[in-house]
Amino acid sequence: MNLRAAILIALMSLFAPFLADTSQAADGPTISLRSDSAYVLVRVAGKNCGFLNCFPIFPFFIRTLNADELTQAALLAREDPDHWKDNVGPNVVVPSADQPLEENGSERLYLLSLAPGTYILGGLAIPNLVIASFCMGTVKFEAKPGTITDLGTIVTTRDDRPTAVPELSNYVTGKTLGDGIAPYAAAILRTGVTDLPIALRSLPVVSADYRAVSAFPNYVGAPLMRLAPLVGVLAYGSDGRVVDPKP
């Protein structure tokens, strides 16, 4: 990270708005599920460290929109170009970084409540700011009502340096591309449902059924990245296009 970017991070993190759209279960004696809500369980490993501080890294999820929702958003944008995004229903979900269900070193476990639907793993964020957009390849999953969908573990590391993280050691670029901010790479580990916290073991938990998602516009404008290949789910051709191995 260059000095200018570091100065900007320090300044912007002071006042950037926090726009989360979710409720989250922190550590507690019991957890009950609502039948009309979906739930996501995700472990995240990795931190973003600058000159002054280290921030937890977490994923953000984008709910896919149906045609009616897109039409409605377009109408609102035409009617009120300056404030339409204040009036449209949110579809981005992020964990509250300071409320993990469990924390073990740099690994944190989050349980999120969200609207049922199909979500894509949109990228990575630190509190208030997006640091990676997986707009050139990622995965999606279904979050069903009354059920906890286990996303496994998302491991993250800087992309501009060699890494000892096994899942990413052959994937990171290992050098800077001139980025103003350190880019971050991520991979998904399918940890399954075997290492659940005790509080969740009596609840309905299913492993995420991931599907590949092709490149899409960088709506967020964050550093352009893509999720590391996921065996049997996500691959990339020599032309960079997403390959979906599933039938």
Add this chain to the structure above:
Amino acid sequence: MGARLAGIGHRAHLLTRVAFPAAALVFCMTAHRASAETSTTFQPLSRPDIASITTPKLETTSSDEYFFFNKVGTTYEGAFSDLDECRIYSLQARVATTAAIPRFVPLGSTAVRSEEVTPSSMFIATFGPIGLFVAAPFVHSAERDAADAADRRCMMYKGYKRFGTTRKIWEEIAAGTETETLARLALIASGPQPLTGAVGP
């Protein structure tokens, strides 16, 4: 596209003293106005006929600042499409530090750039116009870095290698319209791969 159109380093002394503060003030005013705009749609460029494109005689160097791309086995049409897609991605890139977490993403719509929060609007809201004046050099540089990085990473993902060249050759490639520049880069990208001058992703 390709190398940034930098080269202002040789004139930095004069720019720093006189021109840059003035430009920064203009930037403060225009950037804040841009923050009130709604999303922008980026359209692909029309590919020129290959017969109408001429390229300079290439020379490779170890330059990391002036460069072109090449990929064995690609066609002019394919390279133009790839370069154009990465051009749009670079236009969508924002300063990473100001890419605030959005509450709504129009997933499924055409390529747009969110203008919810810009560096200038946030600095003005917090520190006033003077604050933005002070921060403008950092913001402008960081935005340019973000666009360059998006372009290079996009082309890397698409399997292109990068080759350094001279400033003079780069200026010949970059002459004319954006479409003409892209067409020259596409013709070069689909031509014979240089034996030297590979500078990594």
